[in-house]
Amino acid sequence: MTAQTAAQAMADATHRLRAAGVTDPARDARVLLAHAARIEASRVTLIAPEELSDEVADRYEQLISLRAIRVPVSHLIGEREFYGRRFKVSGDVLDPRPETETLIETALSQPFARVLDLGVGSGCILVTLLAEQGQATGVGVDLSDAACLQASANAVLHRVQDRAEIHASDWFSNVDGQFDLIVSNPPYIALSEMEGLSTEVREFEPEMALTDGGDGLAAYRAISAGLGAHLAPKGRVMVEIGPTQAAAVTDLFYSVGLVNVCTIRDLDGRDRVVCGFAPD
Template identity: 65%
Template sequence: MSPQTAAQAMAAAAGRLRAAGVPDPARDARLLLAHAAAVDAARVTLIAPEEIAPEVAERFEHLVSLRAVRVPVSQLVGRRAFYGRDFAISRDVLDPRPETETLIDLALGARFKRVLDLGTGSGCILVTLLAEREEATGLGVDLSEAACLQASANAVQHGVAARTDIWQSDWFSAVTDRFDLIVSNPPYLAAEEMDAVAPELRQHEPEMALTDGQDGLSVYRIIAEQAQGYLTPKGRVLVEIGWQQGAAVQEIFTRAGWGQVTLAEDLDGRPRVVCAGKPA
């Protein structure tokens, strides 16, 4: 293979990714080349006219090949930006999504000293909340041991490990304390929806973090039925939802006897978070 400039390599990679049906192939080519060359993505344009070294070209080719079969970029580079911080990511945890930042904004809108994150995954929600509130402590639980290890590593990376506990637990099964705030981004895809989701999710992210294998609402029923027993008197629950689930999840919490059950939208104007408090 004759030497290529970085610009030529990115253009060829973008064409290959486009042919494979990858969304935003030019962006992904740029991010993967930056990772292969060990430079910041913002500096890729500076090296565009330069020939890339053979070892960089080899790493880039490998990364592009994996992206072409829809391995997520975050797994290939091992990290994902979320709420202004980089989180270590693997195929054992759900890739943090920008829409989840809506939950963070709502959580930070009121005071809390103790927070519980159900199904913590990478720990991005819990770690972010503790990083933003230096006086707070928190517990993250997940059924997956691999996810617990990933969340613990992210807590260390962002300097909140001393204020964080990560336990393996099937939702509330190992939880005994009470909290001012309970948050969760549970598996909310119905089993019948899984065939239609993007290959990045269906083939490369943990199924148990995506779907409950039922109607997509079973975990909301668990939280609505049990969470009041783990909240302080003025505590709140915030749960992320699928954008078409707002009315159904609100009804689940209302029927379970919660007060002030409200629905918040993300930046795209889609229903994204249900907020509930204990009845007065």
């Protein structure tokens, strides 16, 4: 096969990914070329006129072939950016998403000393909060042992491991003590909505992190039930929600005695986080 320049290879890859129905083919072709060439994405332009070595071309071909069958880019390169930091990810955890940064911004709007992350996943929420709040300590729990390992690795990567305790738990079942901040991005997609998800999400992300197999509200019921024992007086709880769930989650929070429950919208104007406070 005739050697291609990086620019030619990237153009061909973009065409293949577009034909496969990938949402942003040019971006993905660029990111994957950078990964294949083991350079920063910002340097792709510099190598555009150069011929790719056989080794890089083979790696790029494999990456593009996998992306064409909709394997997520984050799984192919092993990381995803979130709140200005890179987090290691895999098929064992939900990909960090930009809309979850709304929860981070809300949590950081007031100080906290001890945080609990229910369903810690990749650790992106817990690790980010501890990295941003240098004196805080935290606990992250997840039903998945693989997720706990991934979160622990990210805690080490971002040097908060001495302030983070991560272990397996079914919501509050293996959690002791009280916290002045409790956060969660739980599985909130109803079973009936699963077929409408993109192939990348439906086929390659862990189902238990996406749906409760029912109406999408089971996690909020479990979280609400445990707040009385684990949310400190005047403490805050905030959960990410689907865009139609604000009223149902608000009712759940009020039903267990929380006060000043409110909904925060994301940058696209969709209901994204429900926040409530424990009374004095």
